[in-house]
Amino acid sequence: MKHFVQGVPIGWVAIMLALLASMGGFIFGYDTGQISDIMLMDDFLLRFATCSTPGDVSTCSFSTVREGLIVSLLSIGTLVGALLGAPTADFLGRRYAMSAECVIFTIGVIIQIASERVWQQFAVGRFVSGLGVGALSAAVPMYQAETAPSQIRGTLTATYQLFITFGILVAYCISIGTRDISNSGSWRIVVGIGILWALILGIGILFMPESPRWLAAHDRMEEARSSLARVRGVSEEEAKSHHIIAGEVEEIKSSIEYERQVRAGWIDCFKPKNKTLYRTLLGMSLQSIQQLTGANYFFYYGATVFKSVGLSDSFVTQIILGAVNFFCTFGGMYVLERFGRRRPLIVGGIWQSIWLFVFAAAGTSVDPTTHPGIGKLMIVSACMFILGYAMTWAPGVWILIGETFPTRTRAKQGSLSTAANWIWNFLLAFFTPFISSAINYRYGFVFAACNLTGAVVVYFFLYESSDLSLESVNMMYTNPNCKPWTSGEWAPPGYSSRQDLIDQTRAAETHKPLTLEEGKMEKLSESSADGS
Structure with a gap:
């Protein structure tokens, strides 16, 4: 359901x-x-x-x-x-x-x-x-x-x-x-x-379900996928090819892989x-x-x-x-x-x-x-x-x-x-x-x-973090051109504005293709991997 x-x-x-x-x-x-x-x-x-x-x-x-x-x-x-x-x-x-x-x-x-x-x-x-x-x-x-x-x-x-x-x-x-x-x-x-x-x-x-990010950090990606599927109300079988689940898994995976490069104490x-x-x-x-x-x-x-x-x-x-x-x-x-x-x-x-x-x-x-x-x-x-x-x-x-x-x-x-x-x-x-x-x-x-x-x-x-993924929030805080009082308009690289990010994300998640969407998501992934 x-x-x-x-x-x-x-x-x-x-x-x-x-x-x-x-x-x-x-x-x-x-x-x-x-x-x-x-x-x-x-x-x-x-x-x-x-x-x-x-x-x-x-x-x-x-x-x-x-x-x-x-x-x-x-x-x-x-x-x-x-x-x-x-x-x-x-x-x-x-x-x-x-x-x-x-x-x-x-x-x-x-x-x-x-x-x-x-x-x-x-x-x-x-x-x-x-x-x-x-x-x-x-x-x-x-x-x-x-x-x-x-x-x-x-x-x-x-x-x-x-x-x-x-x-x-x-x-x-x-x-x-x-x-x-x-x-x-x-x-x-x-x-x-x-x-x-x-x-x-x-x-x-x-x-x-357990936290998918915790599962991913412990190399349990299949369980992380299953956790995301349960939260989204998607069946186990459907989750293997579901575009939203796949996108979230990749975003979490890239973020975890980067952060493993640095031991956090x-x-x-x-x-x-x-x-x-x-x-x-x-x-x-x-x-x-x-x-x-x-x-x-x-x-x-x-x-x-x-x-x-x-x-x-x-x-x-x-x-x-x-x-x-x-x-x-x-x-x-x-x-x-x-x-x-x-x-x-x-x-x-x-x-x-x-x-x-x-x-x-x-x-x-x-x-x-x-x-x-x-x-x-x-x-x-x-x-x-x-x-x-x-x-x-x-x-x-x-x-x-x-x-x-x-x-x-x-x-x-x-x-x-x-x-x-x-x-x-x-x-x-x-x-x-x-x-x-x-x-x-x-x-x-x-x-x-x-x-x-x-x-x-x-x-x-304080930076405005509403409407952003956790990974995008990290990118916003590390962007030297973004100030707290202007953060409400900030969007990840490849997006013209915060509203553009929201519109593009909704369109992608509801199977409505928009121009350059694939390129924008690629830039977003690259920026996240760089830790910027």
Whole structure:
């Protein structure tokens, strides 16, 4: 069974692999969303917080250090996991690596739900779970980018971020359903359900095709051809003579053969040749800025923030915020396919900065606990910020991590970039209680400035990679005549414009011969083989 996108066959497997692999994002989102509400649950406070009157939850509270460590140790685990994710995915293959990482995550969950009175055990469990989540965050976008057809690559890769937001929302909903349970089930159920998500991904991914680029790199070309055929919805027999499959196999093969000429180690990620260092720093910067937008300020500490604003039920507000985040990500998938990568990130950075400024200015000028109107304005501004984030920076950065780097260093550069995300994730999770207690809502001004910085970085340094194959993206970055602000019009040698490339590719793939098409494809292949 197959459908056609831009006149090109797309199999149902392409959709399934994107959805299933994105369960890795769901797992991360679920783990991120649950902790904010769990920290306010009565039984959790009685067990792990400091209580001046034993048994009286109203006298229980977490110290700043303890709160920061419980929340942030997940991020330390994800940092280590992200760095280990690349070699694991390269050694085991993308699918088996994801299954192994689900096992690690499950072990972490078991450690958490087995905690009785020692908060350090719960925190260590979050660290172990983080190892699995971090490794998945490196493997999933890479797998999706390498396996998804280029015609829908952006949308399918963006499902990773969509599932992160869905996981956050589901965690909020389950938390509000269990919070009134008087015993440890209030938080143990929320944490333990995470095992179900790991089982779905760990077992289900084994039924999906392996990355054709990984198979080709391990001299398994027939399996690579079979993988491409399954994704395209083409039968095994038909694949042997299918023009689209043959073209993709040759493009992958030529790219792999060139990159075998140079051994790629970690140090190669920091070599300036072919703008490799440039792209490593760009990927790390984009992932860092995604954290510095301030989104996780609301996801990790949202319940606490909204409770301080004077809301009677901060759990409900968290669900509203999570729902805005989830549903707006659908819009983000459309925006990033329709308007490319650069423009949405620039507009998003400016939009997010404006609403964070409103949030911080409102909370700083008047005490929101005594002025309900100000509290409502802060909630609205937070929702408007999340709207912009969910439609631009949230899915956009994960798409770019999958399509910006050259094949021979893609796994390692992806890991370095993702590690930068987790470093800032940890720093924000751990230090936010300290910073908030010192400057209160003025913290929003810091995030507003970071969003503006993000828009500037995108304008001056990010190249427009939409509508290009991964091999063509590499050619664009290494073309000295192409600048970031002109990259939206760039096309590979032999094509007059980006639109010409799109038209020619569609024509070729739908059996509509165009003049000089064969010559143009030959030039493209030669340029790719030269590594230019």
